[in-house]
Amino acid sequence: MSWRVLRLEGVGKDFTRADGGVAEVLRDVTLTVERGSFFTLLGPSGCGKSTLLNIVAGFEGATTGGASLDDKPVAGPGTDRTVIFQDVSNALFPWMNARENVEFGPKMARLGAGERKERADTYLRLVGLDADAGKFPFELSGGMKQRIQIARALANDPDILLMDEPFAALDAITKKHLQVEFRKIWSETGKTIFYITHDIFEALLLSTHLAVMTAGPKAGIKEVFQLDLAEPRSPSNPDFAAMYSRVETLIDEEVQRMRAR
Amino acid sequence: MNAGKLARLSVSILVFTGVWWTSSGTFFEEAIVPSPVSVAGKLGEMIWNTELFAHLGASLRRIVLGYALGCVIGIVVGVATGAIRLARDLIEPPLEFCRNIPPVALIPLVVSIFGIGEIGKYFIISYASGIAVLFNTAAGVASTPQIRVRAALCLGAHKRDIFVRVVLPSAWPHVLTGLRLALGFSFMGVVAAEMLAADQGIGFLIMQSTNIIAPAEMFVGFLMLGSFGLITDQLFRMTIHRLMRRYMIPMA
Ligand SMILES: Nc1ncnc2c1ncn2[C@@H]1O[C@H](COP(=O)(O)OP(=O)(O)OP(=O)(O)O)[C@@H](O)[C@H]1O
Ligand SMILES: [Mg+2]
Numbered sequence: 001m002s003w004r005v006l007r008l009e010g011v012g013k014d015f016t017r018a019d020g021g022v023a024e025v026l027r028d029v030t031l032t033v034e035r036g037s038f039f040t041l042l043g044p045s046g047c048g049k050s051t052l053l054n055i056v057a058g059f060e061g062a063t064t065g066g067a068s069l070d071d072k073p074v075a076g077p078g079t080d081r082t083v084i085f086q087d088v089s090n091a092l093f094p095w096m097n098a099r100e101n102v103e104f105g106p107k108m109a110r111l112g113a114g115e116r117k118e119r120a121d122t123y124l125r126l127v128g129l130d131a132d133a134g135k136f137p138f139e140l141s142g143g144m145k146q147r148i149q150i151a152r153a154l155a156n157d158p159d160i161l162l163m164d165e166p167f168a169a170l171d172a173i174t175k176k177h178l179q180v181e182f183r184k185i186w187s188e189t190g191k192t193i194f195y196i197t198h199d200i201f202e203a204l205l206l207s208t209h210l211a212v213m214t215a216g217p218k219a220g221i222k223e224v225f226q227l228d229l230a231e232p233r234s235p236s237n238p239d240f241a242a243m244y245s246r247v248e249t250l251i252d253e254e255v256q257r258m259r260a261r
Numbered sequence: 262m263n264a265g266k267l268a269r270l271s272v273s274i275l276v277f278t279g280v281w282w283t284s285s286g287t288f289f290e291e292a293i294v295p296s297p298v299s300v301a302g303k304l305g306e307m308i309w310n311t312e313l314f315a316h317l318g319a320s321l322r323r324i325v326l327g328y329a330l331g332c333v334i335g336i337v338v339g340v341a342t343g344a345i346r347l348a349r350d351l352i353e354p355p356l357e358f359c360r361n362i363p364p365v366a367l368i369p370l371v372v373s374i375f376g377i378g379e380i381g382k383y384f385i386i387s388y389a390s391g392i393a394v395l396f397n398t399a400a401g402v403a404s405t406p407q408i409r410v411r412a413a414l415c416l417g418a419h420k421r422d423i424f425v426r427v428v429l430p431s432a433w434p435h436v437l438t439g440l441r442l443a444l445g446f447s448f449m450g451v452v453a454a455e456m457l458a459a460d461q462g463i464g465f466l467i468m469q470s471t472n473i474i475a476p477a478e479m480f481v482g483f484l485m486l487g488s489f490g491l492i493t494d495q496l497f498r499m500t501i502h503r504l505m506r507r508y509m510i511p512m513a
Contacts, residue, residue, distance in 0.1 A: 059411055077414035090406035095430050095507040104426075108417035136507065156416050 003069040006033040006056070006160065006192065010065030013051050025051050027218040028065070031211060033194060035159070038186055040195040040203045042247065043213030043222075044254045049196045053162050056194060057083050069159075079105070082153040084163040088145040092137045098124065098148050099133040105156030123151035126185060143174035150182070160192040168198065179205055200247050204240055205233050212250045215258035222250055295477045303477035304484065317485060319461040320451050323379065327386025328447040332440060334387065335394025339439075342395070343402025344428065356395065364389040364446070365453040377458035382451065389450035390443030397442070401435025402428055433508035437501055444497060448490050 013026040025048040033039045041049050054060040056067045058076040067074040074081075082105075085091040092101050099120045106116040124130045127147035137145055146166060153161055167175045167182075183206050186193055197203050203210055210225045225247075230237050235244065262270075278297055285296040295303075307313035341348040342356075364385050375381035405428045413427045455464025463482050470479035501509065 057411070057415065059414075077411070079415070079417040082415040083411065085408050085412065087406075087408055090408050091412045093409070093427070093430070095433075104413070104418075105416035108413075108419075108422060152416070158415075 003072070003159070004035050005070060006035075006194070007031070007068050007070075008033075008052070008056070008065070009068070011052065011055060011062045011067065012064035013048065013055065013060070014063045024217045025219065026062075026216075027220050029220055030065075031221060031224070033192065033209070035192050036190055037208045038183075038193040038195065038206055039209045039211070040197060040207035041211050041213060042197060042200065042203050042251065043219065044215045044251060044258055045198070047213045047216040047219040047254075049213065050164055053083070053164050053194065053196055056160075057081055057162050059083075079109070079156055080159045081162055082156060082158040082160070084146075084149055084153055084161055084166045086165045086168055088142065088149050088169075089137065091149055092145060092152075094137050097134050097136050098129060098140070098151075101137070101148055102152045102155045104152060109156070119155045120151075123155045126154065126188075127151045128181070141174070142170050143178055146170065146178060150185070154185075154189060154191075158191070160194055163193065163195045165196055165198065167202070175202075182206070200244055200251070201235065203247070204229065204243055210247070212247060213254075215254040222254065292474070292476055295480060299477050300480040300484065303475075304481050307478075307481060313481065313485070316461055316463050316466045316482075317489075319459075319465075320455065320463045321489070323382045323386060323451050323454075323462065324447045327383040327450070328390050328444060330383060331387035331390030331443060331447070332394050335391040335439065335443065336398050336436065338391075339395040339398025339436075340402055340429075340432075343399035343432070344424065349399070349403075353399075356392070360392050360396065364450045368454060368457045371454075372458045377460075381458065382454045385454040386447045386450040389446040393443040393446050394436070394439040397435045397439025398432060401432030401439075404435070405431040430508055433505065437505060437509065441494070441497055441501075444493060445490065448486060452486065 008029055008031040011026055011029040012024075015023040015025060017023050029052060031039075041052065043049050051060065055062050056074060058074050058078060058081070069080070093104065096104070102120040102123055103116045106119050111119070120133070121130065124133050127150055129144060129147055129151065132140065132144065137148070140148065149166075150161075167178050170178065179202060186206075193206075195203075195207065204227065207227055210227055212222045212224075214220050214222045225243070227243065229239050229243065233240055235241060281294070282297050285291060285294045291299075304313070338352065342352050343349070367388065368381075368385060371381040371384055375384065409431060410423055410427055413423050418426065451462065452464035452467070455462035456468040459465040463485050467479050467482035470476060470482070
């Protein structure tokens with residue numbers, strides 16, 4: 001597959017609420033995500049970030065507009081886009097050990113046992129869990145489970161990883177390790193990342209591009225940044241700090257606006 | 262089992278037997294609650310003349326066949342109800358209604374239809390066990406976490422793969438709970454059916470003992486029900502533990 005950009009064009013999304021009313025969640029969201037970039041979405045809670053990600057994943061249809069890879073519209077879930085969920089305990093298959101989880105995608109692709117094993121070995125090693133291949137998810141810590149989920153996604157060789165607050169449930173230290181490691185994995189594998197977080201610091205540490213959303217209902221894109229921050233990125237760098245407060249101000253504005261309603 | 266636990270178990274059994282023993286002939290008449298000694302004597306006698314095995318064999322055969330049939334039907338219909346909306350909407354209302362009718366209440370009707378032969382007993386036991394398996398299976402199938410299905414979709418699973426490799430394994434812990442409950446219900450069902458209409462079986466033994474004033478036989482019946490229920494439940498748990506361990510993990 002040789003697409004160059006993931007496009008969201010005029011995406012709007014309404015939900016029918018349980019009481020019969022209509023929740024107008026997204027309005028006219030237009031974004032361009034270039035292949036190979038690390039694109040992060042930040043925004044106030046409940047504005048529709050997960051909804052947008054679900055549309056890109058093909059789990060939900062947009063009410064208006066839609067997502068496309070170059071000119072090919074997203075019509076449903078596909079192996080070119082793999083989601084990494086925050087709720088890793090439910091996302092993994094609890095009756096499969098780490099290796100079997102990682103081999104699931106290759107198995108669905110009807111690859112032979114030899115190649116499956118090879119892929120599992122490669123990606124378990126990449127996430128540093130080759131020694132734990134035989135363990136079941138319940139025997140692994142939250143951080144380890146999240147590594148397995150990442151390995152499982154990569155073993156299927158998707159073009160894009162769609163990540164919905166993947167590290168938000170982890171403790172601060174594990175989170176920091178995984179952020180650093182995941183950035184390395186991203187630069188080594190060259191995957192495109194579409195990433196959601198609440199954490200401005202995390203966004204600035206990881207991303208090449210950053211979009212801030214407005215508060216819902218009828219949420220849209222407030223501003224998009226290309227992050228050319230000095231490497232290695234660190235909160236003590238002046239450009240990092242300046243960007244941090246700029247983004248924080250934007251989000252605070254939106255939270256204020258949401259409160260005022 | 263560690264020493265402390267074993268000690269507590271022995272004390273518990275001793276106290277239970279002691280209460281039974283002392284109340285027999287004092288609090289209760291011997292002719293109503295016989296002492297453990299006379300029950301043990303009766304047990305020996307019934308083993309010696311093989312009468313016990315005839316009753317036990319009849320009950321166990323009914324349980325095995327009725328339970329197996331109930332489980333198969335319960336799983337098949339339960340999977341359909343859990344997975345297919347149309348099936349759920351069609352099947353669930355009458356079943357929700359039926360689950361309130363205990364198997365015992367059906368016995369008179371079953372006897373009128375099938376007579377006192379074996380078929381009626383299989384029906385009662387299958388009904389008792391099938392309902393338990395069915396509702397648990399349906400709940401298990403319907404409760405597969407949405408993101409697990411979505412994860413599988415991203416990894417290239419097709420509809421069939423999702424069902425076989427994600428939905429069914431996710432449902433297993435619930436199914437097994439149903440199977441285990443159903444085993445208990447089968448014991449209850451068989452006894453009820455045999456008490457009302459049979460000429461053999463543990464339920465018959467218990468019922469008949471009041472007619473022929475043989476209280477020790479009744480207590481031999483209790484002993485058999487208690488111990489066989491316990492043994493089958495333990496066997497069930499051991500089998501599950503060996504064969505299904507990985508599917509039980511989510512419940513652990
Ligand atoms: N299936 C649905 N039916 C009705 N409303 C929904 C549905 N899914 C989401 N919503 C509503 O859409 C809005 C956006 O939800 P979404 O989960 O996308 O927000 P989010 O930005 O990811 O929030 P958070 O940061 O808390 O994860 C919320 O107001 C939510 O209540
Ligand atoms: Mg969300």
